[in-house]
Amino acid sequence: MKILIMHTVPYRKMEYHRALDHGAHDVTYVGTAARIADLPAGLRCERLVIPGVAKRHVEINAIVSAADGYEMVMALSEFDLHEAGEVREHLGIPGPRYDELLKFKDKILMKRLVAAAGLRSPRNIDLRTVEKGAPVASVPWEGRTILKPTLGASSIGVHVFGSPREALAFVVRPENDEYYADGEIEEFVEGPILHVDGVMDGGAPRLIVASRYVNTPLEYAWGSKPLGSAQFRMSDQYRAFFLDCLRAVGIVDGAFHLEVIEGPEELVFLEVANRAGGADVIPATEASTGVHIPTEEIDVLIRAQARRLGRPLPGGPVREVTKTEGPWFGWLVVPGHHFPEASCRVTTPDWLPGSGAVVKLRVAQPHDRLKKSVTHQYWEVPAAAILRGGDSAEVAEVVRRLSEEIRVVPHATEVLS
Numbered sequence: 001m002k003i004l005i006m007h008t009v010p011y012r013k014m015e016y017h018r019a020l021d022h023g024a025h026d027v028t029y030v031g032t033a034a035r036i037a038d039l040p041a042g043l044r045c046e047r048l049v050i051p052g053v054a055k056r057h058v059e060i061n062a063i064v065s066a067a068d069g070y071e072m073v074m075a076l077s078e079f080d081l082h083e084a085g086e087v088r089e090h091l092g093i094p095g096p097r098y099d100e101l102l103k104f105k106d107k108i109l110m111k112r113l114v115a116a117a118g119l120r121s122p123r124n125i126d127l128r129t130v131e132k133g134a135p136v137a138s139v140p141w142e143g144r145t146i147l148k149p150t151l152g153a154s155s156i157g158v159h160v161f162g163s164p165r166e167a168l169a170f171v172v173r174p175e176n177d178e179y180y181a182d183g184e185i186e187e188f189v190e191g192p193i194l195h196v197d198g199v200m201d202g203g204a205p206r207l208i209v210a211s212r213y214v215n216t217p218l219e220y221a222w223g224s225k226p227l228g229s230a231q232f233r234m235s236d237q238y239r240a241f242f243l244d245c246l247r248a249v250g251i252v253d254g255a256f257h258l259e260v261i262e263g264p265e266e267l268v269f270l271e272v273a274n275r276a277g278g279a280d281v282i283p284a285t286e287a288s289t290g291v292h293i294p295t296e297e298i299d300v301l302i303r304a305q306a307r308r309l310g311r312p313l314p315g316g317p318v319r320e321v322t323k324t325e326g327p328w329f330g331w332l333v334v335p336g337h338h339f340p341e342a343s344c345r346v347t348t349p350d351w352l353p354g355s356g357a358v359v360k361l362r363v364a365q366p367h368d369r370l371k372k373s374v375t376h377q378y379w380e381v382p383a384a385a386i387l388r389g390g391d392s393a394e395v396a397e398v399v400r401r402l403s404e405e406i407r408v409v410p411h412a413t414e415v416l417s
């Protein structure tokens with residue numbers, strides 16, 4: 001098949017060669033110069049560079065055409081998954097279009113679908129439907145309130161207020177009026193946050209693994225705490241809720257990353273994406289199940305496209321992998337984007353090497369420069385670990401302890417040189 005891959009997630013995470021026979025398929029990667037530079041040198045493929053300043057699909061559509069003969073557009077990143085629909089449209093090839101894909105990005109659209117299926121999601125108000133500066137007649141909740149971009153990621157632009165009134169008072173300030181173009185307020189739901197990762201194949205799960213965050217993505221974005229996660233054995237009831245959410249939003253093929261709050265009375269849908277989870281979800285899942293999410297996802301997507309093109313590929317029955325047995329795995333990433341200083345020095349606790357819990361540990365060296373925007377990539381943060389334990393509670397505890405005891409001291413590079 002002639003495949004155009006929108007190459008946005010670093011190659012070292014996706015490892016496309018594990019799923020795709022680059023000798024059998026004609027693969028073209030399109031991405032920014034930095035992304036194209038991370039392709040393995042000897043890989044048989046075409047390479048197309050875009051500037052990366054305008055919208056992805058606009059830049060890509062300017063350099064590809066139907067005459068190129070592409071048969072599939074593959075996009076595996078939250079940042080351009082929906083834009084791939086515009087590229088398919090431009091090339092006239094089958095596959096999901098922009099309008100069908102937006103629900104995997106737009107947090108209001110997905111909550112509407114989940115609520116319509118009778119599943120609990122936070123009550124919310126779409127600020128895009130509110131006239132700038134106008135009072136909001138009735139807000140159906142009281143107390144803590146979240147303000148966030150509807151199309152956001154990495155908890156950027158997310159704020160917490162004591163009440164809807166305070167949140168709205170913040171939005172009406174002229175410097176915050178971007179939330180009227182891309183924003184929502186919603187009730188703050190108390191409780192631990194779960195993330196559920198896996199791959200769907202024709203509406204059935206191939207893989208499903210549940211984990212509980214240690215601290216929250218929001219605290220990580222603020223720089224106040226590391227973000228960790230620990231896998232756990234999900235009950236049938238949890239599994240049913242997760243699958244109901246995926247079906248409600250319409251995640252049929254490909255990887256998913258679902259977030260759910262264990263609310264005071266019930267599970268509450270937070271958000272879902274039709275792509276692999278970030279941070280170290282991919283390697284921690286592989287360590288625990290043997291399944292590399294992108295490899296499984298690419299296989300599903302290629303088969304789905306072959307079906308659309310009327311040339312089904314041979315494949316066995318779908319086998320579901322559900323994590324039920326130990327060992328259990330978790331991960332931790334320590335933020336550094338919030339430091340004004342250029343670099344940092346990391347100290348890990350003395351008990352760590354002898355704990356038997358470390359699968360992988362990477363700490364930044366004093367000369368490494370810290371990235372200044374929110375990142376969860378292990379090679380861009382002060383420290384990242386993959387940890388294991390005999391049971392769920394044990395791995396959760398080691399992730400929590402390391403999160404509390406790892407020390408990151410920022411320093412200006414000049415001090416060292």
Ligand SMILES: Nc1ncnc2c1ncn2[C@@H]1O[C@H](COP(=O)(O)OP(=O)(O)OP(=O)(O)O)[C@@H](O)[C@H]1O
Pocket residue numbers: 107122146148152153154155156158186187188189190193216217218219259270271
């Ligand atoms: N309704 C809510 N109740 C409680 N906490 C919330 C709520 N909405 C968002 N948060 C907090 O803000 C974080 C970011 O929100 P959300 O997941 O909706 O957006 P995001 O930018 O896509 O996040 P990320 O990419 O960090 O997962 C959540 O992980 C959680 O910590």
Ligand SMILES: [Mg+2]
Pocket residue numbers: 217259271
């Ligand atoms: Mg989230």
